Amino acid sequence: MIEYVLFAVFFGLLLLGIHRKTIARIQRRPGPPVWQEILHMLKFSFKSTWIPATASGTLFVGIVLLAIGIWTAALFVVLTGGSLLIIFGIYMLHKIVEHGFGLSSGSPYGKFGGVRSVISAASEIPLFVTVAVIALFTESFSLADITAYQEVHGPLLFLVPLPALAMYIVILSKMPSSPFSIVESKEIVSGYKTEHFGVWRAGLEVTNGLKTYVLLFTFLAVFIGSLPLWWILIGMVLIILSLSFVCALCPMLSPFDTVTVQILITAIMVVYAGILWVVA
Amino acid sequence: MNIAGEPFLVLEFADELVYLTPYTTTLLLFALAFTIFAIISRPERQVDIVFGGDAFYAKKTSLSEMRFRRFMAIACGLASMGAVVTGDIFNFTLFISLVGICNVGIVAAVKIRHVQEAAFQYGIVALSATVPLFGAAALTAATTGTLSMIELGKATTAAVSPVIKALLVLGVMGEGMAPFYAAKAEMFRAPGAPYVIMCSLSSLLIFLRVIEVVLVI
Numbered sequence: 001m002i003e004y005v006l007f008a009v010f011f012g013l014l015l016l017g018i019h020r021k022t023i024a025r026i027q028r029r030p031g032p033p034v035w036q037e038i039l040h041m042l043k044f045s046f047k048s049t050w051i052p053a054t055a056s057g058t059l060f061v062g063i064v065l066l067a068i069g070i071w072t073a074a075l076f077v078v079l080t081g082g083s084l085l086i087i088f089g090i091y092m093l094h095k096i097v098e099h100g101f102g103l104s105s106g107s108p109y110g111k112f113g114g115v116r117s118v119i120s121a122a123s124e125i126p127l128f129v130t131v132a133v134i135a136l137f138t139e140s141f142s143l144a145d146i147t148a149y150q151e152v153h154g155p156l157l158f159l160v161p162l163p164a165l166a167m168y169i170v171i172l173s174k175m176p177s178s179p180f181s182i183v184e185s186k187e188i189v190s191g192y193k194t195e196h197f198g199v200w201r202a203g204l205e206v207t208n209g210l211k212t213y214v215l216l217f218t219f220l221a222v223f224i225g226s227l228p229l230w231w232i233l234i235g236m237v238l239i240i241l242s243l244s245f246v247c248a249l250c251p252m253l254s255p256f257d258t259v260t261v262q263i264l265i266t267a268i269m270v271v272y273a274g275i276l277w278v279v280a
Numbered sequence: 281m282n283i284a285g286e287p288f289l290v291l292e293f294a295d296e297l298v299y300l301t302p303y304t305t306t307l308l309l310f311a312l313a314f315t316i317f318a319i320i321s322r323p324e325r326q327v328d329i330v331f332g333g334d335a336f337y338a339k340k341t342s343l344s345e346m347r348f349r350r351f352m353a354i355a356c357g358l359a360s361m362g363a364v365v366t367g368d369i370f371n372f373t374l375f376i377s378l379v380g381i382c383n384v385g386i387v388a389a390v391k392i393r394h395v396q397e398a399a400f401q402y403g404i405v406a407l408s409a410t411v412p413l414f415g416a417a418a419l420t421a422a423t424t425g426t427l428s429m430i431e432l433g434k435a436t437t438a439a440v441s442p443v444i445k446a447l448l449v450l451g452v453m454g455e456g457m458a459p460f461y462a463a464k465a466e467m468f469r470a471p472g473a474p475y476v477i478m479c480s481l482s483s484l485l486i487f488l489r490v491i492e493v494v495l496v497i
Contacts, residue, residue, distance in 0.1 A: 058321040059474045066313055073306065086303050089488045093310055096481045100314075103473035106324040118480050128491065 001076070005210070008075055011233065012209030013037040015216070015240045016176065022244035023177060041205035049198030054106030063100040064196070064203035070094065071210035078217050081144030087218055088131050091170075092124050094211070098183060101204070102192035113191025116255055117183045120173075120262060126166035129269040133163045134222060136276055143221055150225030157223040160276075164223045166269050168239075171215050173262070175243050179250040180258050216240070290367070290430070297367035297428050303492055307364040307485050314481050315357030317474045318350060326471035345389045346472070352389075353475040356382035360482040364489045369427040372493065373417045373451065379482045380406035380455035386479055387470045395470040409454020416448035420497070432497035445494040452490040456483030 017034040024031020033039075051057050074090040077083070095117055102114020135141050137160060138149040150156060157164050173180035184191035196204055216236040220227065224235065253261065289300040300308070325340055359382055363375035384403045387395050421427050424438045431437050470476050 054325040054327055056321045056324040056473050059317050059324070059477075062313070062317055062321075066310075070310070077302075083303060085492065086306055089303060089306055092484055092488060093306075096310075096314075096477065096484055099480055100474070100477055103477055104324060106327050106471075108327055108329060111326065 004079065005072055005075060008213040009041075009206050009209040010038060011236075012211070012213035013041055013205065015212050015236060016208060018237065019175065019177075019240050019244045019247070022241055023248040026245065026248035037205065037209070041202050041209070044197070044202035044205060045199055047198045049200065052105050052107070052195055055195070056104050056106075059100060059104040060196075061200070063097060063104055064200050064207075066100070067094075067097045067207040068203055068210070070097065071207055071214060074214045075210060075217075078143065078214055078221065081142060081147070083141045084131050084134065084143055084146065084218075084222065085141045087143075087214075088124075088127055091127060091215075095124070097207075098192045101196060105195035107195045109189040109194040110192050112188045113183045113194065116188075117192060119255070120180070120182065120259055124170070125266040126262075126269045127170045129266070129273045130163040130167045130170075130222075133160055133273050133276055136273075143218075147221055147226040155224050162269070162272050164219075166265060167219055167222070169265060171219060171239075172243055172246060174211065174215065175247055177247045177252075178243075179247070179253050180262070181252065182255045182258050185252055287430075296371065297430065298365050299367045299430065300365060304364050304489070307488055308361055311357055311360045311364060311481070311485055314474065314478060315354060315361070318353040318357055318478060321474050322346075323349075323472040323475060345391075348389045349386055349472060349475040352382050352385035353478040356386060356478045356482050360478075360485045363486050367429045369420050369429065369432070369448075369493075369497070370417045372429075372489075373413045373448075376413060376452055376455050376486050377406075377410050379486055380409065383456075383479045383482060386475050390470045390472070392470065406455050409451045411451075412447040413451025413455065416444050416451060419444045419447070429493065429496055440497045445497070449490055449494060452486050456486045 014034060014037070016037040017032070020036060021031045021034050051060050070090050070093055074087055077086045077090075098117035099114040102110040102112070102117065104110075131141070134146060134156065137156065138146045140146060140149075146156075153159065172178050175181065176184070182191075184193060188194070193201070193204060213236070216239055217232065219239065220232055220235045227235065287299045287301050289298075291298040323346055356379060359375050359378035363372055363379060366372050366375060380403075384399050384406065387399045390396070417427065420432070420440055423444070424432060424440060426432060426437060432440060
C-alpha cells in the first residue's frame with residue numbers, strides 16, 4: 001500500500017506538471033519542465049520551516065497531516081472498490097481542510113482564501129447529484145458494483161453524459177489556474193496556501209498530488225469502468241490535457257460569478273436527476 | 281442497497297442506538313480530530329491591514345473569551361460526533377439542534393458588530409429550522425412506529441414518506457446552512473481559529489450525515 005501511495009503522489013504531481021506545461025505552451029510560453037511540481041515538493045521538504053507568530057500552532061501543523069490523511073483514505077477507498085459516498089464525503093471535507101489551512105495562520109490572505117473555499121461549497125452539489133444518478137442506474141454506491149455494472153451495460157459516460165460533465169466541472173474547479181480557482185487567485189497572494197511554506201508546503205504538495213490522482217482515478221472508474229493500470233494512467237493524462245485547454249483559454253471568474261455559475265450547474269443537475277428519478 | 285458500507289459495530293443500550301459504518305467512521309474521525317485541535321490549540325491572532333497605509337495590527341482573543349469559545353467549540357464537536365454516529369432519528373435531530381446552538385455560541389463572544397449581526401440572523405434561521413427538524417422525527421415515529429435507522433432500513437418496516445425526508449433535510453440545512461455557507465461567511469471571518477472552523481465543520485458533517493440518513497430510511 002505504501003508504495004502505491006508514493007506512486008500516486010508522484011504521478012499526481014507529474015500530472016500537475018503536465019497541466020502547467022500545457023497551459024504555458026498554449027499561451028506561447030516555454031513553461032516549466034513537466035516534473036517541476038515534483039521538484040517543488042522535494043525542494044520544500046528541505047527548506048527552513050517555522051510557524052508564524054500569529055498562527056494557531058497545533059492547527060497550523062495538524063491540518064497538513066489531516067489533509068494527507070483524508071486523501072490517503074480516499075485512495076484506499078478507491079483501490080478497494082468502497083462506497084462512492086465516502087469519496088464524496090472526503091471531497092467535501094477537503095473544503096474544511098482548505099478552510100483550516102487559511103484560518104490557522106492569522107494571515108488576511110489565508111483567511112480570504114479559506115472563506116472563499118467555504119462559500120463556493122455549492123459546487124459540490126453537482127458531485128452529489130452525479131453520485132445519486134449513478135446510484136439510480138447501478139443500484140449501488142459501491143465502486144466495485146459500479147465497475148461490474150459497466151462490464152455488462154457499457155461505460156456510464158455514454159449512458160449518462162450529463163453527470164459525467166458535472167463531475168468533469170467539479171474536477172476542473174479543483175485544478176490550478178481554472179476559471180473557478182478563486183481560493184488561490186493572485187489578488188489574495190496564494191489564498192489559503194500563502195503562509196504554509198517549507199515542509200508544510202511540501203505536505204500540501206503531497207496532498208495535491210494525491211487529490212489529483214484520486215479524483216481522476218474515480219472519474220475513470222465511475223464513467224469508463226475497470227481498466228488496466230496503463231490505460232488508467234493514459235486516461236488521466238488525456239483528461240489533464242483537456243482540463244489544461246479549458247484553464248488556458250478561459251479567464252478566471254470573480255467570486256460572485258463563480259458561485260453563480262456553480263449554483264446554475266447545480267440547478268441543472270438537480271432538474272436532470274429529478275427527471276431521471278421520475279422516469280425510473 | 282449498500283450505501284455507506286456494512287456496519288461493523290452496532291451498540292444498543294436502552295433506547296439508544298449507535299452504529300459505525302466506514303462512512304460514519306470517516307466523519308467521526310474528522311470531527312474527533314478537530315475537537316482535539318479545539319482542546320489543545322491556542323487561537324490564531326488574526327492580522328488586519330490598516331486601509332490606505334503600511335500598518336497592520338493583530339487581533340488578540342482575551343482569556344475569558346477564549347475559554348467560552350473553546351467550551352462552545354468542544355460542545356459543538358461532541359454534538360457533531362453524536363450526530364454522525366447515532367442510529368436513532370430523534371437523537372439525530374437533538375444533536376443537530378445542539379450543533380445549531382453551539383454555532384451561535386462559538387461566535388457570540390466575539391465583540392465585532394458584523395459578526396454579532398451574522399450570528400443573530402443565523403440564530404433565527406436555526407431556530408426556525410427546529411420545526412421541520414423535530415417535525416420530521418415526530419412524523420417518522422407516527423407513521424412507522426420506530427425511530428431506529430436500522431429498523432427503518434429494513435424492507436419489513438413501513439416506508440418513510442419523501443415529504444418527511446424533505447422536512448428532515450430542510451431542518452438540517454437550516455441548522456447548518458450547508459452547503460450554502462455564503463449565508464454564514466461573516467461568521468467564518470471572525471478571528472479565533474480553530475474555534476470558528478467548528479462552525480463550518482459541524483455544518484458539513486451533519487449535512488453529509490443527513491444524506492446517508494435519508495438514503496437509508
